[in-house]
Amino acid sequence: AQSVTQPDIHITVSEGASLELRCNYSYGATPYLFWYVQSPGQGLQLLLKYFSGDTLVQGIKGFEAEFKRSQSSFNLRKPSVHWSDAAEYFCAVGVTQKVTFGTGTKLQVIP
Amino acid sequence: ETGVTQTPRHLVMGMTNKKSLKCEQHLGHNAMYWYKQSAKKPLELMFVYSLEERVENNSVPSRFSPECPNSSHLFLHLHTLQPEDSALYLCASSQDLIGGVYEQYFGPGTRLTVT
Numbered sequence: 001a002q003s004v005t006q007p008d009i010h011i012t013v014s015e016g017a018s019l020e021l022r023c024n025y026s027y028g029a030t031p032y033l034f035w036y037v038q039s040p041g042q043g044l045q046l047l048l049k050y051f052s053g054d055t056l057v058q059g060i061k062g063f064e065a066e067f068k069r070s071q072s073s074f075n076l077r078k079p080s081v082h083w084s085d086a087a088e089y090f091c092a093v094g095v096t097q098k099v100t101f102g103t104g105t106k107l108q109v110i111p
Numbered sequence: 112e113t114g115v116t117q118t119p120r121h122l123v124m125g126m127t128n129k130k131s132l133k134c135e136q137h138l139g140h141n142a143m144y145w146y147k148q149s150a151k152k153p154l155e156l157m158f159v160y161s162l163e164e165r166v167e168n169n170s171v172p173s174r175f176s177p178e179c180p181n182s183s184h185l186f187l188h189l190h191t192l193q194p195e196d197s198a199l200y201l202c203a204s205s206q207d208l209i210g211g212v213y214e215q216y217f218g219p220g221t222r223l224t225v226t
Contacts, residue, residue, distance in 0.1 A: 101154040
């Protein structure tokens with residue numbers, strides 16, 4: 001069965017700084033990969049997805065993620081964080097109709 | 112209405128009450144999901160419906176009873192709940208499950224408090 005790990009429970013960055021959120025998965029082949037964001041009291045919103053092809057994926061709100069097969073990783077990046085990016089971010093792995101979510105990384109943005 | 116909507120947004124119920132959560136998707140999808148999100152726990156998949164048939168039930172207690180009358184609507188009927196059932200209940204939808212994995216679109220959730 002597939003699994004997904006987000007090693008950072010909480011990250012704090014300054015507004016304007018770059019951001020990288022880590023995601024590692026465990027699966028024998030290339031799975032479907034997703035990043036979602038959840039603002040307080042809200043549902044999850046899809047930021048981007050990777051199914052195949054170009055390993056650098058562009059998403060909404062200026063986010064991008066890179067799939068690295070050799071490292072079984074799908075890290076989320078943003079070059080310059082805005083205060084409105086403060087939220088919780090979830091990585092998810094999809095295999096044969098089943099999607100497994102990571103435990104989430106809470107992002108705090110300081111002025 | 113667009114996307115996935117859920118009602119009510121907040122619900123407080125006693126342990127002996129019966130209530131229902133409603134979810135409606137306006138995306139033309141054929142698969143719908145119920146998730147439970149508790150503090151400091153991973154997102155827990157409860158039920159999956161594909162083309163109005165239940166395809167997954169992850170050992171959820173019988174006090175939770177799902178219903179999917181058509182591909183646009185999903186209900187979660189609640190009865191004799193326990194305080195540990197207090198959580199955010201999220202509904203999601205996606206294209207049907209036939210042929211692979213598709214991204215899920217989530218509603219805003221119902222914040223349930225059991226007293």
